[in-house]
Amino acid sequence: MAETIDKDPVAPVLGNPAVVGLGGFGMTTMLLQFHNLGWMGITPVIWSGFVFGGVGQLIAGFQEQKTGNNFGYAAFAGYGAFWIILCAYLLGSTTGNKMLALNENDVGFFLFGYTLFTAGLWIASFKISKAMFLTFLTLLIGFILLDLVFWGRPSLKPIAAWDLIVCALTAWYMMFHVVFRSVFGRDVLPVGAPLA
Known part of the structure; x- marks a missing residue:
C-alpha cells in the first residue's frame, strides 16, 4: 500500500482589488470632468458613478479590508460611497422635491x-x-478648487476639471502598474519609492 503524504493545500492566487477600485475611481472622475468641461452630458456620469465608481469601489474596499490594507479599505469604500451619494443627489435634484434638490x-x-x-x-x-502621492495631491487640489467653485468662484471649474483629469490618469497608471506587473512578470510602470 502506497504511503499517503499529507500536503498543505496550496493557497489560490487572488487578484488585487486595487485594480477595480483604481479603475472605477479613474473612469468616473474622468467622465465627470468631461461633463464639467461641457464635452458630454450628465447621464453617463450618473450610471458609471453608481456602478463602477460606486458599487465597484465599495466592493474593492471590502476586499482590501480582507487583505489588511486599511488605506485601500478607507479610500475605495469612502470614494465608492461618494459616487453613490453624488449620483443619488444628482437624480434627486431632478424630481422637483425641494428636500432632495441640489443647491x-x-x-x-x-x-x-x-x-x-x-x-x-x-x-x-x-x-x-x-504615484499615490501625486494621485492624492491632484485629488486634494481638485476638491479644494471645487469647494471654491460651489462657494462662488465658478471660473475655477475648468482648472479643477483639468487637474482632476490628471488625477484620473494617475489612478489608471497605478491600476496598469498592478495589471502589467502581473501579466508581464516585471515592473513595466514603476510607481516610485515612498516620499517618507
Missing part, C-alpha cells in the same frame, strides 16, 4: 467634507509611493 452651498459643504477626508489620505500617501 450649490450644500454641494460645497458635501465636497468640503471629502476635502478633509482626502487631506488625511494624502498625508498617508507619503508612505506608499510617488
Whole structure:
C-alpha cells in the first residue's frame, strides 16, 4: 500500500482589488470632468458613478479590508460611497422635491467634507509611493478648487476639471502598474519609492 503524504493545500492566487477600485475611481472622475468641461452630458456620469465608481469601489474596499490594507479599505469604500451619494443627489435634484434638490452651498459643504477626508489620505500617501502621492495631491487640489467653485468662484471649474483629469490618469497608471506587473512578470510602470 502506497504511503499517503499529507500536503498543505496550496493557497489560490487572488487578484488585487486595487485594480477595480483604481479603475472605477479613474473612469468616473474622468467622465465627470468631461461633463464639467461641457464635452458630454450628465447621464453617463450618473450610471458609471453608481456602478463602477460606486458599487465597484465599495466592493474593492471590502476586499482590501480582507487583505489588511486599511488605506485601500478607507479610500475605495469612502470614494465608492461618494459616487453613490453624488449620483443619488444628482437624480434627486431632478424630481422637483425641494428636500432632495441640489443647491450649490450644500454641494460645497458635501465636497468640503471629502476635502478633509482626502487631506488625511494624502498625508498617508507619503508612505506608499510617488504615484499615490501625486494621485492624492491632484485629488486634494481638485476638491479644494471645487469647494471654491460651489462657494462662488465658478471660473475655477475648468482648472479643477483639468487637474482632476490628471488625477484620473494617475489612478489608471497605478491600476496598469498592478495589471502589467502581473501579466508581464516585471515592473513595466514603476510607481516610485515612498516620499517618507
